[in-house]
Amino acid sequence: MIYTVTVNPALDYVMQLSKVNRGEVNRSDDTQFLAGGKGINVSQILNQLAVDNTAWGFVGGFTGKELIRQLNVKNIVSDFVTISDDTRVNVKIHAQKETEINAAGPNINDQEIAAFKARLDDLKAGDIVVLSGSLAPSLPTDFYKQLLPTIKEAGADFVVDTTGKALLDTLEYQPLVIKPNHHELADLFNTSFANTDEMLQAAKKLLDMGAQNVLISMAGDGAYLVTKDHVYHASAAKGIAVNSVGAGDSMIAGFVGTYYKTRDVVEALKMGSACGGATAFTEDIAVKSQIDAVLPDIDVEEVK
Numbered sequence: 124m125i126y127t128v129t130v131n132p133a134l135d136y137v138m139q140l141s142k143v144n145r146g147e148v149n150r151s152d153d154t155q156f157l158a159g160g161k162g163i164n165v166s167q168i169l170n171q172l173a174v175d176n177t178a179w180g181f182v183g184g185f186t187g188k189e190l191i192r193q194l195n196v197k198n199i200v201s202d203f204v205t206i207s208d209d210t211r212v213n214v215k216i217h218a219q220k221e222t223e224i225n226a227a228g229p230n231i232n233d234q235e236i237a238a239f240k241a242r243l244d245d246l247k248a249g250d251i252v253v254l255s256g257s258l259a260p261s262l263p264t265d266f267y268k269q270l271l272p273t274i275k276e277a278g279a280d281f282v283v284d285t286t287g288k289a290l291l292d293t294l295e296y297q298p299l300v301i302k303p304n305h306h307e308l309a310d311l312f313n314t315s316f317a318n319t320d321e322m323l324q325a326a327k328k329l330l331d332m333g334a335q336n337v338l339i340s341m342a343g344d345g346a347y348l349v350t351k352d353h354v355y356h357a358s359a360a361k362g363i364a365v366n367s368v369g370a371g372d373s374m375i376a377g378f379v380g381t382y383y384k385t386r387d388v389v390e391a392l393k394m395g396s397a398c399g400g401a402t403a404f405t406e407d408i409a410v411k412s413q414i415d416a417v418l419p420d421i422d423v424e425e426v427k
């Protein structure tokens with residue numbers, strides 16, 4: 124089983140209008156509520172790939188109930204901890220330019236945190252936990268790291284989609300894969316890369332620090348996967364990018380879901396690249412037909 128974790132999900136209120144006049148009353152042409160969260164995005168792609176998964180996290184109030192209702196509509200299996208505070212609402216204004224107003228998130232008390240950690244008792248060897256997205260402000264900054272010893276003791280693997288020190292702090296627990304883009308990878312070592320070789324050497328340092336696989340996303344230049352013994356490059360999918368939201372989540376889902384089924388990192392890289400590209404080419408998270416359409420575009424070759 125794959126478990127996706129979204130500890131600070133949101134009910135996104137999306138408003139469409141042709142123009143925003145500041146300081147005046149504006150009326151939208153269309154509005155909708157959407158369940159938002161990086162782990163939820165991962166679950167959506169896993170469903171498209173027919174990979175069993177369960178979404179974990181915290182929800183509360185009438186907004187939390189609506190979020191769960193939307194997950195049910197999308198056939199996303201969930202087991203969220205119910206909290207006393209309300210799930211946050213983020214406002215997305217789609218006009219001449221996209222404007223987002225994201226709420227900080229609910230208060231989560233110690234009892235609710237303990238209830239979430241009890242979910243980890245269900246883990247068994249071979250499971251994968253995907254931890255992604257922002258933390259609610261009431262959670263400790265090392266909340267994800269606190270979960271890792273229990274995950275590893277169960278014989279499960281984990282993925283943490285984060286950057287900077289928060290990412291480096293997880294390496295001692297040997298994450299299955301980490302996915303910095305080439306800019307984030309350089310920032311980890313306070314440097315810049317003059318060429319691809321320097322970038323790959325930095326990725327190998329992360330392997331030495333504990334990562335099992337390093338997936339480097341490079342937008343239109345494809346992606347590199349650095350493993351203990353090999354380096355692979357995947358070409359980019361062909362299409363016009365219209366959406367960056369969820370593309371990284373989709374790439375992780377494609378990689379993790381395929382690896383879970385096949386234990387083949389090359390197939391995982393190919394599917395991850397296809398899922399990320401397919402989502403980038405649509406205004407929502409990609410569906411299977413869109414993923415299948417770009418999959419033949421992805422060529423994977425061993426470069427070292």
